[in-house]
Amino acid sequence: MRIKIDKRNVIIMDIGLRRIINTTLLDNDGIIKKGNFLINKQGDYRISNGDEDVIETIDGSNRLFTRSLQNWHTHMAMILNRSMGEGLPLEEWLQKSIWPVEKKLTKQFVEIGSKAAAAELISTGTTFACDMYFHPEVVGKVISDTGLRGIICGPITDFPFTSNEQDSDSALNQVKNLISQGSSAPERVEYGIGNHSVYACSEETLRKASEISKKTGCKLSIHTSETRQEVADCHASTGMYPIEYLDSIDYFTEGTVCAHCGWVTKKEMRLLASHGAHAVHCPTSNQKLACGGTMSYPAMKEAGVDIRLGTDGAASNNSLDMRAEAKTASLIQRHDHWDARILNPTETWNLATKGSTDWVTWDLDDIRMRPYGKDGRRLLSNLIYSGAKCLDVFVNGEVLRRNGVTESLNEQKVAIELENAITDYYSDI
Numbered sequence: 377m378r379i380k381i382d383k384r385n386v387i388i389m390d391i392g393l394r395r396i397i398n399t400t401l402l403d404n405d406g407i408i409k410k411g412n413f414l415i416n417k418q419g420d421y422r423i424s425n426g427d428e429d430v431i432e433t434i435d436g437s438n439r440l441f442t443r444s445l446q447n448w449h450t451h452m453a454m455i456l457n458r459s460m461g462e463g464l465p466l467e468e469w470l471q472k473s474i475w476p477v478e479k480k481l482t483k484q485f486v487e488i489g490s491k492a493a494a495a496e497l498i499s500t501g502t503t504f505a506c507d508m509y510f511h512p513e514v515v516g517k518v519i520s521d522t523g524l525r526g527i528i529c530g531p532i533t534d535f536p537f538t539s540n541e542q543d544s545d546s547a548l549n550q551v552k553n554l555i556s557q558g559s560s561a562p563e564r565v566e567y568g569i570g571n572h573s574v575y576a577c578s579e580e581t582l583r584k585a586s587e588i589s590k591k592t593g594c595k596l597s598i599h600t601s602e603t604r605q606e607v608a609d610c611h612a613s614t615g616m617y618p619i620e621y622l623d624s625i626d627y628f629t630e631g632t633v634c635a636h637c638g639w640v641t642k643k644e645m646r647l648l649a650s651h652g653a654h655a656v657h658c659p660t661s662n663q664k665l666a667c668g669g670t671m672s673y674p675a676m677k678e679a680g681v682d683i684r685l686g687t688d689g690a691a692s693n694n695s696l697d698m699r700a701e702a703k704t705a706s707l708i709q710r711h712d713h714w715d716a717r718i719l720n721p722t723e724t725w726n727l728a729t730k731g732s733t734d735w736v737t738w739d740l741d742d743i744r745m746r747p748y749g750k751d752g753r754r755l756l757s758n759l760i761y762s763g764a765k766c767l768d769v770f771v772n773g774e775v776l777r778r779n780g781v782t783e784s785l786n787e788q789k790v791a792i793e794l795e796n797a798i799t800d801y802y803s804d805i
C-alpha cells in the first residue's frame with residue numbers, strides 16, 4: 377500500500393523542511409517519489425494500494441507530514457508503574473514502587489501494560505520501540521499486532537526474575553528460542569538480547585549473549601554508565617569503566633544498543649564509535665532519577681558515535697512522548713554546555729526520527745503550531761517546543777491512526793484494562 381498525497385503545497389518535513397508543490401507518493405519504504413497523479417481539487421491525500429487503485433480518501437488539509445519518531449530505549453509494560461513512588465530516592469523508589477509490582481507481574485499484566493504503551497506511542501507519533509522487559513514474547517506479539525516496529529530484547533540478569541525463575545543460562549535459552557522462531561511480523565519486529573547491565577550480568581553471561589548475537593545476527597541491548605555509582609563500582613572491580621570493560625571481553629556486535637551513556641570517558645566514546653554502537657540519550661529519565669549527569673551530546677558527536685533518543689520506561693519518565701523527549705534533549709544539552717547553538721530544531725528532529733522509514737502527520741489547526749511563519753519556517757520549532765496533536769500514523773504502508781483516532785488498537789478499551797489491572801492488583805502501592 378502506498379500513501380498518495382494530492383494536496384497542493386502540502387508541507388513535508390524529511391531532511392529539513394520542504395514544501396512539495398505537486399502530487400507526491402510516499403512509498404512503503406518511506407521514500408518520497410514525485411508521482412504523475414491527478415491533483416485532487418479538494419486538497420485530499422489518498423490511501424492507495426497501487427498507483428491507480430485508490431481505496432479511500434481522507435481529509436488531508438492542514439497537516440504537516442514528518443518522519444515518525446523512534447524510541448530507542450523503553451520498558452513498555454512499565455506504564456503499570458507510571459506516577460508511582462513520586463519523589464522517592466532511587467533505592468527507595470525501586471524497593472517501594474518498582475520491585476513489588478514486578479514481583480506480581482504475569483503475562484497478562486505485561487500484555488495490558490504493553491498495549492497501553494503501544495497506544496501512547498502511536499498517539500504521539502512514534503512507530504518504533506527498542507524494548508527490554510519481562511515476557512518478551514508477549515511484548516513482541518503486542519508490537520506485531522498493533523502495527524508498530526520494534527526490537528524486543530529479552531531481559532538477561534544473573535539472578536532469577538519474574539519471567540525466568542532459574543538462572544542466566546535459562547534466560548538466554550528462552551531468548552535464543554524466540555530469536556530462532558522469529559516474530560509474527562518479521563518485516564517489522566525482531567527479537568534481541570537485553571543484558572540488563574554490567575552489574576547484573578557476569579562476564580560469562582555477557583560473553584554468552586555476545587556469542588548468540590554473533591551467531592544469529594540479533595541485536596544486543598544493555599544499560600551502560602547510567603549512574604556514577606555503577607561506573608565507580610565497575611572500575612573498582614575490573615580496573616576499567618563499563619564500556620572499556622565490555623570492549624575488553626569482546627562484547628560488542630554490530631549496532632549494540634547502549635542506553636544512557638551518561639558517565640563515559642572520551643576513550644569510551646571512541647570505542648562506541650569504532651563498534652558502530654547506538655548510544656541512547658535518555659535525558660528525562662536521567663534527570664528524574666537524579667543521576668547527576670546525562671550524555672554529553674557534543675562530545676559523542678565529535679567522537680563519531682551514532683546517537684539515538686529514548687524515553688526509558690514510563691516509570692522513570694512518566695511519558696513515552698518522544699516529541700517531549702526531543703525538547704528535553706535540546707534543552708539539557710544547551711544548558712549543560714552553555715551553548716544555545718547545540719541541537720537546533722532540525723538536528724533535534726533528525727535525532728528523534730533517525731532511521732525512520734515511516735510517516736506521521738501533525739495537526740496544523742492546533743493552536744500550539746501557530747504562528748506558522750513565512751513559508752512555514754516556524755513549524756518545526758513549534759512542533760518540538762510547543763507541541764501538536766498527532767493525526768495520522770502510517771507504518772509500512774498501513775494506517776495505524778487516522779484523523780486523531782488509533783485504529784490498530786482500541787485505545788479506550790486498553791485504558792480501561794490498564795485501570796482495572798491497577799485497581800485490582802496494585803491498589804496498595
Ligand SMILES: [Zn+2]
Nearest residue numbers: 599635688689
Ligand atoms: Zn532502562
